[in-house]
Amino acid sequence: MIEQIPYIAIVLLAGIGIATILLKKNVIKMIMGLAIIEGSVNLFLVTLGYREGGIAPIFTDAPAGVMVLPTVQAMTVTNIVIGFATTALLLAFAMILYRYYGSVETNHIRRLRE
Amino acid sequence: MSMYAPLLVAIPFLAAFAMPLVGLVGERIRNSWVILAMLATVGAALLLVQEVLVNGTLVYSLGAVDSALTIPIDSGGVPIRIIFVIDAMSAFMVLTAAIMMFSVTLYSISSESKQTGQDGYYALLFLLMAGIFGMVTTGDLFNFFVFLEINSLAGAALASYRINKGFSVEGGLKYGFISAISAMMFLFAVGMLYGQYNSLNIAYIASVIEFTGLSLVAVVLMITSLAMKSGAVPMHFWTPDTYSSAPSSITALLIISSMACLYAIFRMAFSLFGLTMNVVTVGWVIIILGVLSMFIGVAMALPQKDVKRLMAYHSVSQIGYMLTGLGVGVAVLGDTTMMAEFGFVAMEGGIFHIINYALYKGLLFLIAGAVIYRCGTKNLNELGGLGHTMKWTMGFFIIAALAIAGIPPFNGFASKLMIYESVFIFNPFISVIAMVVSIMTLASFVKVFHSMFMGPRLPQFAEVKEVPLPMLIGMGLLAVLIILFGIFPDFVVKTIVEPAALAFIDQSGYIASVMGGV
Numbered sequence: 001m002i003e004q005i006p007y008i009a010i011v012l013l014a015g016i017g018i019a020t021i022l023l024k025k026n027v028i029k030m031i032m033g034l035a036i037i038e039g040s041v042n043l044f045l046v047t048l049g050y051r052e053g054g055i056a057p058i059f060t061d062a063p064a065g066v067m068v069l070p071t072v073q074a075m076t077v078t079n080i081v082i083g084f085a086t087t088a089l090l091l092a093f094a095m096i097l098y099r100y101y102g103s104v105e106t107n108h109i110r111r112l113r114e
Numbered sequence: 115m116s117m118y119a120p121l122l123v124a125i126p127f128l129a130a131f132a133m134p135l136v137g138l139v140g141e142r143i144r145n146s147w148v149i150l151a152m153l154a155t156v157g158a159a160l161l162l163v164q165e166v167l168v169n170g171t172l173v174y175s176l177g178a179v180d181s182a183l184t185i186p187i188d189s190g191g192v193p194i195r196i197i198f199v200i201d202a203m204s205a206f207m208v209l210t211a212a213i214m215m216f217s218v219t220l221y222s223i224s225s226e227s228k229q230t231g232q233d234g235y236y237a238l239l240f241l242l243m244a245g246i247f248g249m250v251t252t253g254d255l256f257n258f259f260v261f262l263e264i265n266s267l268a269g270a271a272l273a274s275y276r277i278n279k280g281f282s283v284e285g286g287l288k289y290g291f292i293s294a295i296s297a298m299m300f301l302f303a304v305g306m307l308y309g310q311y312n313s314l315n316i317a318y319i320a321s322v323i324e325f326t327g328l329s330l331v332a333v334v335l336m337i338t339s340l341a342m343k344s345g346a347v348p349m350h351f352w353t354p355d356t357y358s359s360a361p362s363s364i365t366a367l368l369i370i371s372s373m374a375c376l377y378a379i380f381r382m383a384f385s386l387f388g389l390t391m392n393v394v395t396v397g398w399v400i401i402i403l404g405v406l407s408m409f410i411g412v413a414m415a416l417p418q419k420d421v422k423r424l425m426a427y428h429s430v431s432q433i434g435y436m437l438t439g440l441g442v443g444v445a446v447l448g449d450t451t452m453m454a455e456f457g458f459v460a461m462e463g464g465i466f467h468i469i470n471y472a473l474y475k476g477l478l479f480l481i482a483g484a485v486i487y488r489c490g491t492k493n494l495n496e497l498g499g500l501g502h503t504m505k506w507t508m509g510f511f512i513i514a515a516l517a518i519a520g521i522p523p524f525n526g527f528a529s530k531l532m533i534y535e536s537v538f539i540f541n542p543f544i545s546v547i548a549m550v551v552s553i554m555t556l557a558s559f560v561k562v563f564h565s566m567f568m569g570p571r572l573p574q575f576a577e578v579k580e581v582p583l584p585m586l587i588g589m590g591l592l593a594v595l596i597i598l599f600g601i602f603p604d605f606v607v608k609t610i611v612e613p614a615a616l617a618f619i620d621q622s623g624y625i626a627s628v629m630g631g632v
Contacts, residue, residue: 086290
């Protein structure tokens with residue numbers, strides 16, 4: 001049971017994120033939902049690489065034993081950086097939208113539909 | 115051994131990151147730098163394509179002593195290096211992207227010449243190209259994800275580049291959200307595959323993959339997320355907003371990035387999963403997505419009065435043709451007789467349609483951009499009588515509109531005919547829908563032609579004259595290629611399309627080229 005907890009957390013986080021994006025009307029809250037999904041993916045990647053009793057994946061002077069997988073950790077770091085860039089870009093969009101529309105609610109920013 | 119594969123990504127990156135510095139020196143030098151970098155990239159792309167077509171699949175591994183050495187000697191037969199794999203299909207996509215990059219950059223030089231912030235514009239344009247070239251050449255799943263994100267961020271920033279009272283930011287925000295969600299879903303699927311097979315290398319995973327429940331979830335996530343980014347029907351709602359609010363030259367490039375996502379769907383379906391998945395079911399899912407895209411896209415396009423929005427709905431409809439053609443290929447993948455009888459022709463038609471679509475749709479958006487550049491409006495009810503003054507633009511529009519409607523002797527006819535004939539043997543009903551969609555396409559473009567170019571000269575457009583020469587050259591190149599591809603379809607199919615289709619079917623060949631005949 002205890003091993004399953006990270007996976008349950010991943011599903012919960014992804015669910016919360018998707019629900020936030022679908023149900024909330026505020027663009028800033030939707031961006032937060034996106035960040036929560038990113039968090040769940042990062043948690044998933046780190047969990048994949050976890051080995052019980054594993055040591056840090058550094059080769060020099062490493063004691064013998066199981067290593068935590070290094071590839072997924074590198075992927076997680078890359079994904080955190082990319083997620084940071086995405087969030088910053090989308091927040092900048094939200095800022096410009098607020099300047100022109102006076103609101104960041106999605107039912108106000110739909111002039112393109114008309 | 116080819117050095118062109120890494121150059122294809124390195125040159126646009128160098129050009130992009132040097133752009134703010136070069137921009138400080140002066141406008142003239144910046145423009146020469148843009149053209150120089152564009153020529154270098156296109157040159158590297160053409161040399162690479164030529165090399166692949168002569169020598170077969172190329173593999174380039176980063177950081178190896180011998181760049182063909184994918185598997186290090188002491189790794190026990192596991193490819194751990196990051197690699198570029200360029201087979202005939204990747205070469206085909208590189209060629210398509212290179213042609214579009216050439217004409218779009220030429221076009222931008224004069225269409226953007228009066229705008230502010232050109233340094234950022236060109237930097238993002240080159241980042242977008244680097245992302246596309248990386249996506250179509252990489253042989254590594256995580257690398258694909260990184261290039262996908264580079265491409266999406268640059269695309270979203272470019273789509274909202276001309277702020278224009280917030281309209282374009284609205285389109286860019288949608289594109290950014292869709293891209294981010296689909297990239298997260300893709301990374302989730304990559305994580306699942308890594309957890310099972312301990313590798314990120316497409317060829318290695320393909321050689322050991324089994325059909326388990328987790329692999330099934332990974333297939334579904336990958337195909338859904340990439341279909342979302344390529345704009346197929348249930349997830350198409352962002353295309354009209356983003357394509358109509360982006361600058362026209364950028365829309366032509368966003369089309370190429372959606373083509374790269376389409377390429378990735380079929381790279382995953384054919385090369386990564388291949389026969390391990392239930393090909394008939396996956397094939398039918400793709401075909402149904404395709405038929406729905408075809409019909410809903412064109413039906414939504416007919417009542418539009420914004421010319422770019424109308425064209426954006428047509429791109430949803432055209433993506434349906436490619437999904438259908440290649441989906442038939444997926445559905446009959448395991449069956450040799452059916453594949454020989456019609457599946458292969460359907461795949462060739464779908465692949466041929468990718469380059470044709472990129473050419474005529476790019477040209478149509480560039481024409482819309484030219485009209486907006488001179489008249490300042492994209493509302494069809496306000497435009498009219500432009501045929502008197504913009505004669506070249508009108509000629510290019512006729513060529514592109516007849517090509518998209520599938521009228522001989524233009525290129526749309528050649529590929530659509532291949533799809534109709536082969537899909538008719540598979541299931542006549544789909545073929546009939548495809549023909550009806552073509553007629554509806556023709557109808558809506560007659561409407562556009564009539565309200566944009568026909569009629570008396572309007573007083574508010576009395577000052578309008580033809581667009582500058584670089585824009586005409588950019589559009590003219592695409593128009594010439596449309597006619598050439600339409601007159602000599604057999605030559606084009608033999609030279610680039612058939613090797614590409616063969617490369618998709620030959621999963622073991624793809625694995626062998628990376629793993630060295632294991």
